[in-house]
Amino acid sequence: MEEIQLSRGQFLRQLGMSSAALMSFYCLGTSMTACTSASDDPTPTTPTTPTTPAGNVDTGITGSTTGTIDFTIDLTHKDFKKLKTEGEFTYVADIIIANAKGTIVALSKICTHQGSTIDFRGGTGDFKCPNHGSEFTSTGKVQKDPAVKALQAYKVESLNSGNSLKITG
Ligand code: FES
Structure with a gap:
């Protein structure tokens, strides 16, 4: 059997490509939401109005x-x-x-x-x-x-x- 020797750099490059390939596959699958960030969500958020804590209301x-x-x-x-x-x-x-x-x-x-x-x-x-x-x-x-x-x-x-x-x- 032929033994292939990889340099450290070659090994890491192959590992990096494998990881990228895995992520691509994962993102194209059924779990798209797992790959989107909150900033990509087109749903508008309602701004919250600051409220005075109930204990501080002057009645x-x-x-x-x-x-x-x-x-x-x-x-x-x-x-x-x-x-x-x-x-x-x-x-x-x-x-x-x-x-x-x-x-x-x-x-x-x-x-x-x-x-x-x-x-x-x-x-x-x-x-x-x-x-x-x-x-x-x-x-x-x-x-x-x-x-x-x-x-x-x-x-x-x-x-x-x-x-x-x-x-x-
Ligand atoms: S409840 Fe006040 S007069 Fe009858």
Whole structure:
């Protein structure tokens, strides 16, 4: 048998060609995707919009709005600064906070008749349930049935030179 002696260079060149031939065969086979890079993919990608982590979102509220009520709202926050204006109101969890003729009050927003969410009437500074028409004073007392039980009222304290409200109850 004839023995063929290859120099190191000849051996490596043959090995390189073999590898290239193998890759060509592999890429032309059924596994085309294995040979394409991400940059070759014509599918457009949707840019992602940076989002603020949930823990850093400024809601203007600190404290507990459920269970034992004890929270503070920032009246300079965009969602709450309107409360400095007479006749304005907003909801925080199950509480309605309203500026009733210059006094900010906080009551349960849940009608004591059948549980609908009450509205504030800025003109008269009182509350009305849109469901069956019960009305409540600014302190939560019933002024028109069918409700017979007062709305729960929460304590409201003005803090920070009138720029924060602490609501407890
Ligand atoms: S639920 Fe409010 S009046 Fe009936």
